[in-house]
Amino acid sequence: MGNSYRVALAGNPNTGKSTLFNALTGLRQHTGNWAGKTVSLAQGNVQYKDTTFNLIDLPGTYSLFSNSSDEEVARNYIVFEKPDVTVVVLDATSLERNFNLALQVLEMTNNVIICINLIDVAEKQGININERILTNRLGVPVIKISARNKKGFPMLLDTIDRIVTGAIECQPVQTTYPDDIEEQIKKIEPKVSELIGNELSARWVSLRLLDGDETLLNEINERFGQKERA
Amino acid sequence: MSIPKTMRLVDGEKGNLIQITSLNLDGVMRRRLLDLGFVAGAMVEVIRKSPLGDPIAYRVSQTTIALRKEESSRIEGVLMTDGE
Numbered sequence: 001m002g003n004s005y006r007v008a009l010a011g012n013p014n015t016g017k018s019t020l021f022n023a024l025t026g027l028r029q030h031t032g033n034w035a036g037k038t039v040s041l042a043q044g045n046v047q048y049k050d051t052t053f054n055l056i057d058l059p060g061t062y063s064l065f066s067n068s069s070d071e072e073v074a075r076n077y078i079v080f081e082k083p084d085v086t087v088v089v090l091d092a093t094s095l096e097r098n099f100n101l102a103l104q105v106l107e108m109t110n111n112v113i114i115c116i117n118l119i120d121v122a123e124k125q126g127i128n129i130n131e132r133i134l135t136n137r138l139g140v141p142v143i144k145i146s147a148r149n150k151k152g153f154p155m156l157l158d159t160i161d162r163i164v165t166g167a168i169e170c171q172p173v174q175t176t177y178p179d180d181i182e183e184q185i186k187k188i189e190p191k192v193s194e195l196i197g198n199e200l201s202a203r204w205v206s207l208r209l210l211d212g213d214e215t216l217l218n219e220i221n222e223r224f225g226q227k228e229r230a
Numbered sequence: 231m232s233i234p235k236t237m238r239l240v241d242g243e244k245g246n247l248i249q250i251t252s253l254n255l256d257g258v259m260r261r262r263l264l265d266l267g268f269v270a271g272a273m274v275e276v277i278r279k280s281p282l283g284d285p286i287a288y289r290v291s292q293t294t295i296a297l298r299k300e301e302s303s304r305i306e307g308v309l310m311t312d313g314e
Contacts, residue, residue, distance in 0.1 A: 063265035066258050097267050097291045212257075 002050035005164045006081075010074055010105060011089035012098050013060035016117040018042075020089060020147035021057040024157075041077065048157045051164070056083065062097070064104050067215050075216075079108055079200060080223055084164050087113045087156075092122035092129060092144070102138075106172035107204050111163050112140045115156060119144040139171040174203065184210055196220070235309040239288065240302040242276040248307035249273055255304050267291040268305060 011017045022028060025044030042057040058077055059070035078086055088105050090098040095116075105112055116129060134142040141159045145152030162168045176182065185206050192209070193202035200220075208216045242248055250272050253260055267290040268274070277287040277294055285296040297305075 063261065066262040066265060094292050097293075100265055 002052060004052040004054060005084040006056060007053045007085045007087060007160055008056045008058055008077055008083035009087050009089055010058045010078065011060060012062055012091060012101060015089045015091040015098065016147045017060060017089045018057055020117065021055055023147050023150055025055055048161055051161060053160060063101060072215065076219060078105065085111045085113060085160050087115050089115050089117050092116045092118045092127060093125060103175055106138065107175060108201060110170050110172060112170060112172055113159055114138060114140060114142040116142065116144045117147050120146045120149060137173065139173045141168065181210065236306060237309055238303050239274065239305040239307060240299045244276055244278055246276045246312050247273060247310045249310050250305060250307040252306045253304065259301065263301065266295055274307065
């Protein structure tokens with residue numbers, strides 16, 4: 001019996017998360033082409049060497065902040081359930097939109113892999129992606145794959161493995177905001193950090209407080225309240 | 231060269247290419263539109279109008295998204311080409 005780790009798949013709708021999920025787990029989760037298709041969390045296992053990765057297919061979202069129910073499911077899983085690794089699946093043909101979600105996830109948690117899917121389609125369109133430069137700029141591994149043609153899987157699995165064993169340490173780049181916002185963060189971050197400890201990223205919670213995100217506050221109250229009672 | 235024409239997305243005609251300059255919305259709806267790609271500087275094409283003129287379908291970063299006039303009347307941009 002080897003170790004078992006949880007790996008969450010996040011990404012925009014129609015980036016091939018479920019295709020990747022099915023290809024890796026050998027399951028046949030039915031996938032469709034419309035928003036909200038993946039509502040509940042599908043789970044499946046992948047064996048790699050002597051470790052088991054428990055894959056969780058999160059609902060496809062463009063963002064994690066607009067308070068629709070599927071976004072909340074995805075956000076709560078990443079923030080509160082703390083998967084060992086979060087793989088953000090991006091569509092290589094429309095990175096400028098997809099990076100919105102990727103940057104949000106990088107703010108929330110450390111162990112992230114950026115997985116650029118549909119790389120074969122992009123190449124046909126003459127789009128070249130330099131994953132080395134992206135890796136350097138983002139501070140986390142960036143891997144190109146084609147879920148449909150099962151390209152790039154060994155590299156992806158090996159990278160997940162190296163993150164969970166601690167061989168790679170992720171230092172995700174943090175978005176810098178305009179001066180007035182950064183000043184406010186500096187003011188409240190120490191207090192937030194006192195309250196929540198190391199459970200969540202204090203900077204991220206501070207940002208959400210400034211944003212006036214009440215659903216997150218309720219969620220924190222509920223979850224931390226439960227812990228105190230237990 | 232004529233002066234650039236500022237307009238609201240809701241007033242766009244089919245084929246118009248509009249570059250967004252501002253979103254006059256707050257809160258969750260603003261966030262949602264930004265997430266979908268309606269950001270300042272983005273190019274939006276008016277794809278088609280429904281028979282009664284509401285909603286209107288727009289193409290933004292390779293995806294077609296339909297907005298009601300409640301939202302599209304609050305997004306402003308500059309008309310780049312009228313698609314003629």
